[in-house]
Amino acid sequence: xxxxxxxxxxxxxxxxxxxxxxxxxxxxxxxxxxxxxxxxxxxxxxxxxxxxxxxxxxxxxxxxxxxxxxxxxxxxxxxxxxxxxxxxxxxxxxxxxxxxxxxxxxxxxxxxxxxxxxxxxxxxxxxxxxxxxxxxxxxxxxxxxxxxxxxxxxxxxxxxxxxxxxxxxxxxxxxxxxxxxxxxxxxxxxxxxxxxxxxxxxxxxxxxxxxxxxxxxxxxxxxxxxxxxxxxxxxxxxxxxxxxxxxxxxxxxxxxxxxxxxxxxxxxxxxxxxxxxxxxxxxxxxxxxxxxxxxxxxxxxxxxxxxxxxxxxxxxxxxxxxxxxxxxxxxxxxxxxxxxxxxxxxx
Numbered sequence: 422x423x424x425x426x427x428x429x430x431x432x433x434x435x436x437x438x439x440x441x442x443x444x445x446x447x448x449x450x451x452x453x454x455x456x457x458x459x460x461x462x463x464x465x466x467x468x469x470x471x472x473x474x475x476x477x478x479x480x481x482x483x484x485x486x487x488x489x490x491x492x493x494x495x496x497x498x499x500x501x502x503x504x505x506x507x508x509x510x511x512x513x514x515x516x517x518x519x520x521x522x523x524x525x526x527x528x529x530x531x532x533x534x535x536x537x538x539x540x541x542x543x544x545x546x547x548x549x550x551x552x553x554x555x556x557x558x559x560x561x562x563x564x565x566x567x568x569x570x571x572x573x574x575x576x577x578x579x580x581x582x583x584x585x586x587x588x589x590x591x592x593x594x595x596x597x598x599x600x601x602x603x604x605x606x607x608x609x610x611x612x613x614x615x616x617x618x619x620x621x622x623x624x625x626x627x628x629x630x631x632x633x634x635x636x637x638x639x640x641x642x643x644x645x646x647x648x649x650x651x652x653x654x655x656x657x658x659x660x661x662x663x664x665x666x667x668x669x670x671x672x673x674x675x676x677x678x679x680x681x682x683x684x685x686x687x688x689x690x691x692x693x694x695x696x697x698x699x700x701x702x703x704x705x706x707x708x709x710x711x712x713x714x715x716x717x718x719x720x721x722x723x724x725x726x727x728x729x730x731x732x733x734x735x736x737x738x739x740x741x742x743x744x745x746x747x748x749x750x751x752x753x754x755x756x757x758x759x760x761x762x763x764x765x766x767x768x
Contacts, residue, residue: 472527472571482702482740483709485510485537487681489717494528500714501532503724506737510535510574512680512711517542517550517577518558521565530571537574537620537680537711541586547578547593551600556608563612572616576680577605579622580649583630595635602638622647622680625665633665634672645708646673647680652693653719654685659700666704679710683721684729691732698736698746 486508488496493513501507511529515522517540529536545555566573578588581598588598602621609617621643623633637643646669650662666677679701684693701707712733713721723730736746 472530472569480509480709480740482698482746483509483535483678484737484740485512485534485678485709485711487512487514487711487713487715489514489715493525496714497529497532499724500712503730503734504737505734506741507532508534510537510678510709510711512537512539514539514541516540517545518555521562521569523565523569526569526571526573535572535574535618537576539576539579539622542578542588543586547588547601548597551597551604553604559605559608560612563609563614566609566617567612567614570616572618574618574620574645576620576622576647577602579647579680580624580630582626582633582636583624585629590631595631598636599638603642606638606642617644619644620647620678620680621645622649623669624649626668633669637672640673640675643673643675646675646677648677649681650679651682651713651719651721652684652697655687655689657693659696659704662700663704666707670706674706676708677704677706678708681713682710683713683719683723684726685719685721686726686729690726690729694729694732695736695747698740699748702746 484504484506486497486500488500488511490496493511497508497511511532511534513525513536515538521538526536526538542550549555566575578586578598578601580586581589581593584590584592586592606619619642621638623636623646624630625648626632648662648665648669650665651657652661662679662682669677682697684690684697687693697710701710712723714723716722716725720726723733739746
């Protein structure tokens with residue numbers, strides 16, 4: 422056999438091996454999502470058998486649900502049946518200091534959703550976290566998330582610009598919170614947890630809350646901005662949320678996920694749900710919303726609000742059919758009804 426022929430065969434074998442490797446990685450790897458660094462392919466026995474392939478390519482509008490307490494799987498199944506679709510984001514609330522639950526993350530990921538974990542530092546000093554006193558815990562948590570391999574969204578101390586949580590305004594200095602957020606991010610980065618989507622979640626500015634910009638840790642430490650804003654009053658429309666988005670755009674262009682939202686029971690509930698879908702779908706930079714399906718302060722559970730649920734199912738069906746959401750009222754940054762009032766929700 423000639424030298425040239427041998428070289429040709431060798432080249433073909435190398436190309437075949439590369440193709441097989443690519444196929445294996447495509448089958449067992451993690452699909453990428455906007456704003457998330459590239460994640461290496463996961464071992465088949467850790468992903469394909471245990472937790473599924475991870476969240477699929479993101480839809481043009483992420484529809485999520487925030488659930489509290491125990492029996493998350495049963496609550497998730499109930500919500501999915503009610504609205505006619507499986508959520509693509511499932512938000513849960515866990516205490517800072519608690520272990521990463523691979524089992525819970527698996528249950529969420531098996532349904533093709535992204536786990537969004539809110540870590541709430543109710544008993545820990547924010548300054549102590551920033552000073553490294555909880556580094557052993559953080560490193561252990563980071564390694565567990567890294568070994569999970571699939572994408573995990575993490576939020577720390579959500580609604581910190583409000584005064585109702587022990588980690589928030591008037592109890593904690595913004596400089597200390599920002600230092601703690603950056604330090605947590607740095608520990609995870611040091612331990613190789615590159616599969617984390619960092620979600621910095623704030624509340625609208627109001628009488629009980631301060632300006633979001635005071636708490637901003639910087640673009641190097643945040644993947645998505647989270648906004649918790651509700652339709653609390655009959656006159657609320659997406660204009661009330663848009664005012665918050667305009668404020669956020671003054672200091673960052675990161676993608677925005679409405680990490681908590683819902684419509685209170687009332688005469689305009691159906692129209693407000695339509696407004697939520699239309700506003701989220703048409704607003705530049707908004708990648709979706711998470712419905713707060715818990716009765717805290719208000720009866721937010723969608724399953725207990727028939728007019729809102731009917732409108733929600735209609736909008737979901739339209740999205741699945743590739744149709745644009747039903748047009749809502751024109752969104753402008755001014756002349757809005759009363760702003761969504763801030764206050765404690767989950768966590």
